[in-house]
Amino acid sequence: xxxxxxxxxxxxxxxxxxxxxxxxxxxxxxxxxxxxxxxxxxxxxxxxxxxxxxxxxxxxxxxxxxxxxxxxxxxxxxxxxxxxxxxxxxxxxxxxxxxxxxxxxxxxxxxxxxxxxxxxxxxxxxxxxxxxxxxxxxxxxxxxxxxxxxxxxxxxxxxxxxxxxxxxxxxxxxxxxxxxxxxxxxxxxxxxxxxxxxxxxxxxxxxxxxxxxxxxxxxxxxxxxxxxxxxxxxxxxxxxxxxxxxxxxxxxxxxxxxxxxxxxxxxxxxxxxxxxxxxxxxxxxxxxxxxxxxxxxxxxxxxxxxxxxxxxxxxxxxxxxxxxxxxxxxxxxxxxxxx
Amino acid sequence: xxxxxxxxxxxxxxxxxxxxxxxxxxxxxxxxxxxxxxxxxxxxxxxxxxxxxxxxxxxxxxxxxxxxxxxxxxxxxxxxxxxxxxxxxxxxxxxxxxxxxxxxxxxxxxxxxxxxxxxxxxxxxxxxxxxxxxxxxxxxxxxxxxxxxxxxxxxxxxxxxxxxxxxxxxxxxxxxxxxxxxxxxxxxxxxxxxxxxxxxxxxxxxxxxxxxxxxxxxxxxxxxxxxxxxxxxxxxxxxxxxxxxxxxxxxxxxxxxxxxxxxxxxxxxxxxxxxxxxxxxxxxxxxxxxxxxxxxxxxxxxxxxxxxxxxxxxxxxxxxxxx
Numbered sequence: 120x121x122x123x124x125x126x127x128x129x130x131x132x133x134x135x136x137x138x139x140x141x142x143x144x145x146x147x148x149x150x151x152x153x154x155x156x157x158x159x160x161x162x163x164x165x166x167x168x169x170x171x172x173x174x175x176x177x178x179x180x181x182x183x184x185x186x187x188x189x190x191x192x193x194x195x196x197x198x199x200x201x202x203x204x205x206x207x208x209x210x211x212x213x214x215x216x217x218x219x220x221x222x223x224x225x226x227x228x229x230x231x232x233x234x235x236x237x238x239x240x241x242x243x244x245x246x247x248x249x250x251x252x253x254x255x256x257x258x259x260x261x262x263x264x265x266x267x268x269x270x271x272x273x274x275x276x277x278x279x280x281x282x283x284x285x286x287x288x289x290x291x292x293x294x295x296x297x298x299x300x301x302x303x304x305x306x307x308x309x310x311x312x313x314x315x316x317x318x319x320x321x322x323x324x325x326x327x328x329x330x331x332x333x334x335x336x337x338x339x340x341x342x343x344x345x346x347x348x349x350x351x352x353x354x355x356x357x358x359x360x361x362x363x364x365x366x367x368x369x370x371x372x373x374x375x376x377x378x379x380x381x382x383x384x385x386x387x388x389x390x391x392x393x394x395x396x397x398x399x400x401x402x403x404x405x406x407x408x409x410x411x412x413x414x415x416x417x418x419x420x421x422x423x424x425x426x427x428x429x430x431x432x433x434x435x436x437x438x439x440x441x442x443x444x445x446x447x448x449x450x451x452x453x454x455x456x457x458x
Numbered sequence: 459x460x461x462x463x464x465x466x467x468x469x470x471x472x473x474x475x476x477x478x479x480x481x482x483x484x485x486x487x488x489x490x491x492x493x494x495x496x497x498x499x500x501x502x503x504x505x506x507x508x509x510x511x512x513x514x515x516x517x518x519x520x521x522x523x524x525x526x527x528x529x530x531x532x533x534x535x536x537x538x539x540x541x542x543x544x545x546x547x548x549x550x551x552x553x554x555x556x557x558x559x560x561x562x563x564x565x566x567x568x569x570x571x572x573x574x575x576x577x578x579x580x581x582x583x584x585x586x587x588x589x590x591x592x593x594x595x596x597x598x599x600x601x602x603x604x605x606x607x608x609x610x611x612x613x614x615x616x617x618x619x620x621x622x623x624x625x626x627x628x629x630x631x632x633x634x635x636x637x638x639x640x641x642x643x644x645x646x647x648x649x650x651x652x653x654x655x656x657x658x659x660x661x662x663x664x665x666x667x668x669x670x671x672x673x674x675x676x677x678x679x680x681x682x683x684x685x686x687x688x689x690x691x692x693x694x695x696x697x698x699x700x701x702x703x704x705x706x707x708x709x710x711x712x713x714x715x716x717x718x719x720x721x722x723x724x725x726x727x728x729x730x731x732x733x734x735x736x737x738x739x740x741x742x743x744x745x746x747x748x749x750x751x752x753x754x755x756x757x758x759x760x761x762x763x764x765x766x767x768x769x770x771x772x773x774x775x776x777x778x779x780x781x
Contacts, residue, residue, distance in 0.1 A: 166755055230697070
């Protein structure tokens with residue numbers, strides 16, 4: 120019986136792979152050539168924090184799934200860019216195949232990254248980018264447009280209506296990331312929800328107490344306020360606390376970008392319905408796949424698509440591979456994530 | 459060769475003055491031998507030269523720190539002086555100065571910081587631990603304040619050679635360090651300045667009554683630390699092609715560990731440059747091997763902690779005063 124099952128499985132596999140060969144899609148599925156092995160060093164901005172640990176778990180999963188792949192996950196436990204640069208130098212001497220860098224200070228890491236490239240080691244960036252001449256590809260978790268649109272869509276869904284007043288609590292008025300998201304949010308609102316009125320954009324200067332105060336003031340100034348975007352990891356919990364203390368949970372909706380652990384309590388008590396972030400494990404997984412494809416030359420400049428196996432096909436825009444998978448944490452799934 | 463001295467009853471090993479250094483050297487050799495078995499690529503010349511680039515700032519700062527600790531003092535602010543020097547260097551360069559002129563400005567700024575430390579210790583009679591704990595925060599604060607935390611890069615290749623270049627296969631910072639180490643060793647062991655440093659560490663009051671310029675020598679050793687920190691900053695900036703206010707954070711602890719591991723008494727009065735060199739080498743090799751073999755950064759903190767305790771025990775074992 121068992122043999123029969125195995126035989127069935129084998130024939131099904133053969134059929135599937137046969138079909139794959141026949142289809143017109145270019146074959147870019149990542150594999151490691153038999154008999155060869157590949158070593159990938161994965162450098163986080165800071166080792167020992169939950170966000171990066173969960174990325175590393177995804178990278179390990181990819182290594183296991185592919186076989187013959189060694190992932191070295193190490194980084195400065197204090198986030199020091201000097202130590203990160205030393206690690207790149209160490210891996211260059213050791214002769215790893217690929218170094219995937221999440222740079223905590225691109226200017227400090229640049230000499231080490233260039234020296235590694237000169238020695239023939241492939242350098243890619245993930246999570247955060249560096250100067251284009253120091254790496255071949257950047258694995259981008261999400262574009263500003265995707266983040267902006269996901270936040271707008273999440274808030275409209277939580278509000279349950281496509282009209283009303285909303286406001287943004289941002290980091291600072293000069294923060295580049297946040298401003299790019301705000302532009303994308305404005306475009307999305309104008310495009311899809313013309314009856315939603317963005318009444319204010321207030322900075323909290325990355326201070327949770329100020330975010331709390333700003334959100335309180337917004338609710339007083341606009342009594343009909345329907346929703347708030349807290350678009351930094353500080354603005355979001357600060358504003359959520361203000362809504363909770365004002366007893367306006369359910370009346371004023373709030374969403375934003377944050378890690379699930381920081382928002383778990385607000386999600387459970389109903390103040391927050393949705394938290395937007397990307398799938399960190401998939402980011403680590405994709406990074407390993409891209410590293411291998413860059414190493415064996417299957418992913419070259421000019422590609423427009425990258426076949427990431429179980430993650431599906433990922434778009435390649437210029438020299439960026441997009442993860443394209445924003446996650447919305449809600450009370451139903453937030454307990455599955457621990458970072 | 460040491461003479462056996464008048465007391466021939468005492469066995470030769472009691473007369474031998476270099477036990478600490480010998481044991482430390484044996485430990486380093488043992489580590490390198492085990493390393494060459496566990497991971498042969500670690501002990502190749504290419505790897506060692508490559509990894510050494512991380513050692514020079516630590517090694518340079520350990521030289522004046524040895525002098526300071528022999529005077530029974532301490533300087534916690536050297537990492538911050540490095541940061542301030544680097545920022546001065548960067549901002550002078552950015553204002554249009556030649557990078558070498560900028561580096562001189564950085565070194566002068568470092569010296570000024572050192573003189574400030576020295577004067578406060580010597581003239582105001584504040585304990586050096588307190589003085590340099592204060593300037594540890596203050597100098598970095600100034601560095602952050604004037605640079606606004608902004609990194610400055612774009613130094614020309616002719617300047618970055620100072621940090622990354624080699625001369626006859628030896629890294630240029632290594633050559634600079636070699637020359638300075640020799641000068642420090644001679645100054646400490648063979649000159650009146652060096653002997654005064656030991657005397658101050660043994661007994662500052664007696665030194666003063668016997669006519670030694672205690673205050674002047676104290677200012678000089680702290681100033682020297684500032685100068686060397688400025689030089690280390692220039693090498694760092696050249697190596698990383700970046701000047702910014704957060705460099706050298708926590709470096710003072712590594713430097714003090716190296717000096718104490720090298721046999722310099724934290725209570726002053728004894729210590730040698732040779733021991734410090736071995737202390738630096740021991741820390742550097744251990745740390746690099748741990749990183750090389752296990753690729754686990756968090757182990758490094760444990761290693762340095764264990765080394766420091768080992769140093770104190772080793773010191774007690776060979777310190778004749780405790781016998």
